[in-house]
Amino acid sequence: MAVTRILLVAVLAVLFLVGAPGAPAVAFDGEKALHEAAKKEKELTWYTAHYNSETAAAICQGFEKKYPGVKCNYVRTTAQVAYQRLAQDQKAGIAQASVISSTDQSHYTKMKQDGWLQPYRPKNLTELVDAFRSFNDPDDLFVATAAGLVLITYNTSVVSPSEAPKKWTDLTEPKWKGKVSIGHPGFSGYVGTWVVQMRKLYGWDYFKKLELNKPRIGRSINDTVTMLNAKESIVAAGPAATTLESKSKGNPLAVVYPEDGAILMVSASAILKNAPAPNAAKLLMEYLLSREGNEVMVQQYQDPVNKHVKPMAGGKSIAEVKTIRPSAAEIEKGIPEVKEQFRETFGI
Amino acid sequence: MTDAAAAVARRWRHLDKSVFVWLLLIALLLLLVINPLARLLWASFQHPETGAFTLENYAAAYGRWRHIEALINSLVIGLAVAGLCTVFGVPMAWAVSRTDMPGKGLVWAAVLGTFIMPNYLGAVAWILMAGPNAGWLNRAYTALTGAAAGPFNVYSMTGLVLVIACYSFPYMFVFTRSALDLISSEMEDAASTLGAGALRTTLRVTLPLALPAMMGAFIVEFLEAIALFGAPALIALPARFQVMTTMLWQMFEFPPRVQVAAAYSMPLLLITVFLFWIQYRLIARKGYVALTGKGGERRLVRLGPWRWALLGYCLFVTSLSFFVPMLVVLQAAFARAWGRGFSLDNLTLRNLRFVLIDQPATRAATLNTFVYAAAASLIAVGLALAIAYIVARRLVPLGRVLTYIAMAPFVIPGIVLAIGFYAAYTAKPLVLYGTAWILILAFATRFLPIAYTNADAALRSINPELEDAARILGGGRLLALRRVVGPLLRRGLAGAFILVFIPATRELSSAIFLYTTGTQVLSVLLFDKSDEGNFEVLSSMGLILVVVTVALVLVGFRVVGRDFLLRRTAS
Numbered sequence: 001m002a003v004t005r006i007l008l009v010a011v012l013a014v015l016f017l018v019g020a021p022g023a024p025a026v027a028f029d030g031e032k033a034l035h036e037a038a039k040k041e042k043e044l045t046w047y048t049a050h051y052n053s054e055t056a057a058a059i060c061q062g063f064e065k066k067y068p069g070v071k072c073n074y075v076r077t078t079a080q081v082a083y084q085r086l087a088q089d090q091k092a093g094i095a096q097a098s099v100i101s102s103t104d105q106s107h108y109t110k111m112k113q114d115g116w117l118q119p120y121r122p123k124n125l126t127e128l129v130d131a132f133r134s135f136n137d138p139d140d141l142f143v144a145t146a147a148g149l150v151l152i153t154y155n156t157s158v159v160s161p162s163e164a165p166k167k168w169t170d171l172t173e174p175k176w177k178g179k180v181s182i183g184h185p186g187f188s189g190y191v192g193t194w195v196v197q198m199r200k201l202y203g204w205d206y207f208k209k210l211e212l213n214k215p216r217i218g219r220s221i222n223d224t225v226t227m228l229n230a231k232e233s234i235v236a237a238g239p240a241a242t243t244l245e246s247k248s249k250g251n252p253l254a255v256v257y258p259e260d261g262a263i264l265m266v267s268a269s270a271i272l273k274n275a276p277a278p279n280a281a282k283l284l285m286e287y288l289l290s291r292e293g294n295e296v297m298v299q300q301y302q303d304p305v306n307k308h309v310k311p312m313a314g315g316k317s318i319a320e321v322k323t324i325r326p327s328a329a330e331i332e333k334g335i336p337e338v339k340e341q342f343r344e345t346f347g348i
Numbered sequence: 349m350t351d352a353a354a355a356v357a358r359r360w361r362h363l364d365k366s367v368f369v370w371l372l373l374i375a376l377l378l379l380l381v382i383n384p385l386a387r388l389l390w391a392s393f394q395h396p397e398t399g400a401f402t403l404e405n406y407a408a409a410y411g412r413w414r415h416i417e418a419l420i421n422s423l424v425i426g427l428a429v430a431g432l433c434t435v436f437g438v439p440m441a442w443a444v445s446r447t448d449m450p451g452k453g454l455v456w457a458a459v460l461g462t463f464i465m466p467n468y469l470g471a472v473a474w475i476l477m478a479g480p481n482a483g484w485l486n487r488a489y490t491a492l493t494g495a496a497a498g499p500f501n502v503y504s505m506t507g508l509v510l511v512i513a514c515y516s517f518p519y520m521f522v523f524t525r526s527a528l529d530l531i532s533s534e535m536e537d538a539a540s541t542l543g544a545g546a547l548r549t550t551l552r553v554t555l556p557l558a559l560p561a562m563m564g565a566f567i568v569e570f571l572e573a574i575a576l577f578g579a580p581a582l583i584a585l586p587a588r589f590q591v592m593t594t595m596l597w598q599m600f601e602f603p604p605r606v607q608v609a610a611a612y613s614m615p616l617l618l619i620t621v622f623l624f625w626i627q628y629r630l631i632a633r634k635g636y637v638a639l640t641g642k643g644g645e646r647r648l649v650r651l652g653p654w655r656w657a658l659l660g661y662c663l664f665v666t667s668l669s670f671f672v673p674m675l676v677v678l679q680a681a682f683a684r685a686w687g688r689g690f691s692l693d694n695l696t697l698r699n700l701r702f703v704l705i706d707q708p709a710t711r712a713a714t715l716n717t718f719v720y721a722a723a724a725s726l727i728a729v730g731l732a733l734a735i736a737y738i739v740a741r742r743l744v745p746l747g748r749v750l751t752y753i754a755m756a757p758f759v760i761p762g763i764v765l766a767i768g769f770y771a772a773y774t775a776k777p778l779v780l781y782g783t784a785w786i787l788i789l790a791f792a793t794r795f796l797p798i799a800y801t802n803a804d805a806a807l808r809s810i811n812p813e814l815e816d817a818a819r820i821l822g823g824g825r826l827l828a829l830r831r832v833v834g835p836l837l838r839r840g841l842a843g844a845f846i847l848v849f850i851p852a853t854r855e856l857s858s859a860i861f862l863y864t865t866g867t868q869v870l871s872v873l874l875f876d877k878s879d880e881g882n883f884e885v886l887s888s889m890g891l892i893l894v895v896v897t898v899a900l901v902l903v904g905f906r907v908v909g910r911d912f913l914l915r916r917t918a919s
Contacts, residue, residue, distance in 0.1 A: 045865050052880040053873075057707050073865050077876050081860065084604060088861065092774035092781050096864055110603070155687075178481065184585060186598055187879075216503075216586045225881030229687035230475060231482035242881040249884070250685035250694070343414070347588050 028123035034283050035067050041277035043071035046284060047086060048101040049079040049189075050146040050267055052222075052242065055300035062296040063287050070280050078220065079104040079189050090116060090274075098275035099284050101145065103189040103267045105331045108142050111270065117141040118273045120282050124289035129307045129318070135266045135328065142270035145288040147303045147318060150194045150221065150263035152256040153238035155228045165235055167259040168198060172209040180215040181233030184348070185339050187219035194221075194237055194263045195342060196326045196334035201260065207345050217346060228253055244315050245301040257316060261324030366825045370743055373734040374750065380731070380793045381753050384768030385760070391771070392610035405611035415595055415612065421584075422574040422592040423619075425509055429573035430566045432513035436665050437520030438555070438562065443662060444521075445528035446554060448648045449655045451662075458666035463518035464897045465670065466854040466871065467511070468578030468878055469890040473673035474511045475582065478502035503587035511579050514669035516572050519798070519847070520565040523805065526843055527561035528554065530809050533647045546649055560808055563627045564801040568758070571620065571797070575761040577857050578875070592616075593761050593857075606767055613764045621752055628748075674894075680887035699888040709868055714892065717869040718900060720784060721852035724791035725799075728848045729841055731792075732799035733807075737829070740807045751800075758797035762857025765794060770861060782864050790858045795848040802847060806840035807833075846901060853897050 038044075048056050053076040060072035077085070079102045089096045102108065111117050119140040128136075128144065135144040152171070154164045165171055171180055183191035198206050216233050218224060224236035225246050240255060240262075247253040269288060271281040287293040294306035301312050311317040326334060395402045409415060443449045444456060477484050478500040486498025501507055531554060539549040555562075577593040584591050592612070599609040651658060680686040684696045703710050735754050739747040757765060769790045773780040780786040810833065818828040856871040863872055870893050877886040 052882060053707065053709075053876060054702065054882070054885070057709075075865055075868075078879060080600065084600060084861065087604070088770060088774075088781075092770075094774075094782055096782070157687075217588070218586060219581055220879035220881070222879055222881030226472070226883055229685075229883065230479060231687075232475065232479040233481070239881075246685070246687075246881060251687035252685075253687070348585055348590055348594075 037279035038283045039069040041280045044098040044277035044280035045073045046099045047082045047097045049082045049103050050101045083107045095274040095276045098277045098281035101269040117270045122285045124286050127306045142268040144266045145269040146267045148265045149240040153243045154235045156254045157252040158234045177213045179234045181224040181227035181236040182215050183221040188221045190221040192335040195338045241301045257321050261322045264323035264325040384772040387771040388610045388768040405607045408608045409612035418590040418595040426570040426574040428509040429513045430569040433517040433520045433569045436517040441521045441524035443658045445525045449658045455662045458670045462669040467515040470673050471579040471582040473676035508583045523561045523565035527558035531557050561805045567623050571758045677887045681891045699884045703888045713868045713870045723788045724852045725845045725848040727792040728796045728799040729844045733803040736803040754800040755797045766858040766861040791852040802844035
C-alpha cells in the first residue's frame with residue numbers, strides 16, 4: 001500500500017514537472033483566503049462532460065497539487081447522463097456535486113431557470129480568450145471553461161493529404177461512399193452543434209446529399225475516432241482533441257481545418273446553489289481558467305481557454321483557424337429540430 | 349389456564365412455525381420487486397408536470413410507427429437470439445455433460461470466459477472482425493478469393509443477433525448442463541434396451557428430460573436480448589435500425605421523458621407473463637422428476653470419431669465468442685496505437701499503468717464491483733430459492749403469482765428499472781440513494797429471475813418424496829430443508845450464485861443512474877470510456893474486469909470443490 005502510494009506520488013510529480021514547464025503562477029486576489037476556506041471543506045465533487053477521463057483526472061491532479069488539502073473527485077460522463085444525475089440529486093434533495101460542466105447549452109438555460117445555480121465571477125476571468133466572453137452568463141451563473149473544434153478527420157494509411165476533403169461539402173462527394181463516419185445529434189452535443197451549423201450554411205440538403213454516401217453513424221462524436229482507427233471509415237466529421245490525442249499515440253490519423261470553417265464548441269461550467277463545498281468550487285472555477293489549469297488541458301490535447309496559454313503541438317490555435325458556430329439561441333432552438341430532421345433523413 | 353387459551357396454545361404448538369419465515373420472505377420479495385415496479389406503473393399514467401392521471405404517455409410511446417418498429421425489431425432479435433443460443437448452447441452442454449468428448453475443461457473455461465466478457469467489449473471486437481470495409485474476416489476473404497468485397501457485415505440485424513447470441517448463450521449452456529447432469533443413465537438404458545440408438549435416445553429421452561431447464565433458459569435469453577443496451581448502441585445505430593433500448597435512451601435525452609419511457613416498457617410485462625404461461629402449459633402435464641432417492645448411475649455416451657467433430661463445433665462457437673474477440677482486446681490493451689495492428693514496437697504497458705495507477709477511481713471501482721456483486725448474488729439466490737420452494741410445494745395459495753413477480757424484473761430494461769429503483773429508494777421509508785445498498789438491492793432485484801429460474805429448475809428435479817420421508821420420521825419442514833433439500837441443491841445453488849455474480853459484475857444499465865461518487869463500479873467506468881474514442885484504455889479496463897472475475901470464480905470453484913468445475917460422471 002505504502003509502496004503504491006509513493007509510486008503514485010512519484011508518477012504524479014513527474015507528470016506535473018513534464019506537464020507544466022515554466023507556467024508562471026499568477027495569484028489572484030483573495031486566493032489564499034479562498035484556499036483556506038476550501039481546505040475546511042476538504043473535498044469537492046465535479047460532474048464533468050467536457051473532456052475524457054484522462055483529462056479530467058489530470059486536471060484534478062493538477063488542482064490538488066496547486067491547492068494541497070483540497071481533494072478533487074471527478075465524475076466524468078456524457079452531458080445527458082451528467083444532467084440526468086444532477087436532476088436526480090436535486091429531486092432527492094441530495095447535495096452531491098459542487099461544480100457541473102455540461103456541453104449542452106440548453107442544460108444551463110434550464111438550470112438557471114430552475115434556480116439550481118449560484119453566481120460567481122471568477123477573478124481569472126480577465127485571462128479568458130476574448131472571443132469566448134460572449135458565452136458567459138450576464139448574471140455570472142455560468143462561465144466558459146472549455147473549447148473544442150469539430151474538424152474533418154481521416155485515416156492517413158488510406159487517404160493521402162492531397163486526397164483528403166478540404167471543406168465540409170467534400171464529404172458528400174461520391175468517392176467517399178460508404179467511407180464517411182459521423183456521430184448522432186441525439187447522443188452528442190458536439191454533433192448537434194455541427195448539424196445545426198451545417199444546416200445554417202448549406203440547408204438541410206447537405207444531409208440529404210450526405211445520406212447518398214451512406215455515412216456510418218455512431219453515438220458520440222468520439223466514435224468517429226474508433227471508426228477511423230479500425231479503417232471501417234476513412235474520413236469523418238470528428239473532434240479535434242480526441243483525434244489528436246489518438247494520433248499522438250501513433251495511430252494513423254490526421255485532421256483538416258475546413259476552408260468553410262471549423263465548428264467551435266464553447267462549453268461552460270457552473271457552481272451549484274446547494275454545493276456542499278462552495279469555496280472549493282470557486283477555487284476549481286479559478287483553476288479551470290488559470291494558466292496552470294490550461295497547461296494541463298493542452299497536455300491532454302484540449303484547446304486552452306486562457307489567452308496566455310499556447311495550444312498543443314500539432315494543433316492550431318483557435319485564433320489562427322477560421323471558426324464558425326451558431327449562436328447560443330440558434331443551438332438551443334436548433335438541436336431539437338435537427339434531431340427530428342436527422343431521424344427522418346437517416347432513419348434512426 | 350382457560351380452555352380457550354389452552355386451545356390457542358395447542359394450535360400454536362402444532363402450527364408449522366416455518367409459515368412465518370415464508371410470509372417474511374414473500375414480504376421481502378414484494379418490497380424488492382413490486383415497490384419499484386408499482387412506482388414505474390404509476391409514473392406511466394402520470395402527467396409529467398401536473399402529476400394527474402393521463403393516458404398521454406401511452407399515446408406518445410405508441411403513437412409513432414418508428415417506436416413500434418423498434419419494438420418489433422427487439423422482438424425479432426429476442427426470438428432469433430434465443431434460437432441461436434439453443435443451437436450454440438445445447439450441443440455443447442450435452443457434449444460436456446453426457447459424452448466422452450475430449451477437452452471438456454477447455455470448453456468449459458471458454459464458456460466461462462464468454463460469460464464474463466461484457467457484451468459491449470465483445471461488440472467492439474466484432475466490429476473489428478466483421479466490419480464490412482476493413483473487418484479481418486472480410487480482408488481474409490477478399491485476399492483469398494480476389495473478390496471486391498467480403499460477405500460479412502456486422503452492421504446488420506444478423507450481425508447484431510450473432511453478437512448478442514455469442515454473449516448470452518452461456519445461460520443456455522449452464523441451465524441445460526446442470527439439468528443433464530442430474531439425469532441418470534437408467535432412463536437412457538431403458539430406451540437402448542427397447543432398441544433405440546444413441547442418437548434417438550439422446551433426442552427422444554435425454555434432451556426432453558432437460559426441457560424445463562432449456563425452456564427457462566430460452567426465456568432468459570429472449571429477455572436478456574431485448575433488454576440489452578450496450579451491443580445494440582454500438583451495432584444497431586450504425587446499421588440504421590432502432591431497438592427498444594436505443595429508443596428508450598432517446599426518451600431520456602434532454603428533456604427526459606421518464607413517464608413515456610415507463611409507458612413504453614410496460615407491455616413487455618405482458619409478454620413475459622405470456623411466455624411463462626406457455627412454458628407452464630407445455631410442461632404441466634408431464635413428469636420431469638429426474639432426481640429421486642434411488643441412486644442413479646450416469647455413464648458417458650461413447651461417440652467414437654464423432655467426439656472430435658463435437659469438440660470442433662465447441663471450439664468453433666467459443667472462438668466466435670471468446671478466443672478471437674479476446675485476442676482483439678489483448679492487442680488493444682497492450683498497444684500504443686491499436687490502429688497500427690500487431691508489431692513489437694507497438695507494445696506498451698502505458699494503458700494498464702494509467703488504468704491501475706493514474707486513475708485512482710479504478711481500484712475503488714474494482715473493489716466495489718466485486719463486493720456489490722457478491723452481496724447481490726447472496727440476496728438473490730437466497731430469496732429465489734425460498735420463493736421457488738414456496739411455489740413448488742404450494743405452501744401458500746396463488747403461489748404461481750409469485751413466479752411472475754420473481755421473473756418480472758428481467759423484462760423491464762435495466763435503464764427503466766433503475767428509474768423505478770431510484771423512485772423507490774429516494775423516498776421514505778427506505779432512503780438508500782447515495783449508499784452502496786441501492787446498487788446491491790438493484791443488482792439483486794435485476795438478477796433475481798436468473799436465480800429464480802435456476803432454483804426452480806433445481807427444485808423441480810427433486811422428488812418431494814425425499815422431504816416427505818424426513819417429515820414422516822418427525823422432522824419439521826425447516827429441518828427437511830436444511831438436512832435434505834439443501835445438501836441436494838448445493839451444487840445447483842453454487843451455480844446459481846455464479847450465474848448471478850458474473851452478470852452483476854458487468855451490469856451497466858441500472859448502475860449508471862444509481863451510482864454516486866463513492867460507489868462507482870467498473871461497468872460505469874467502462875461505459876464512459878466507450879464513447880471516448882480511446883479503445884486502448886477501454887480494453888485495458890475490460891481486461892482487468894475479465895481477469896479479476898475469472899480469478900475470483902476459479903477461487904470459488906476451489907472452495908466449492910473440483911467437482912463443480914468438472915464433474916466426474918464416469919463411474
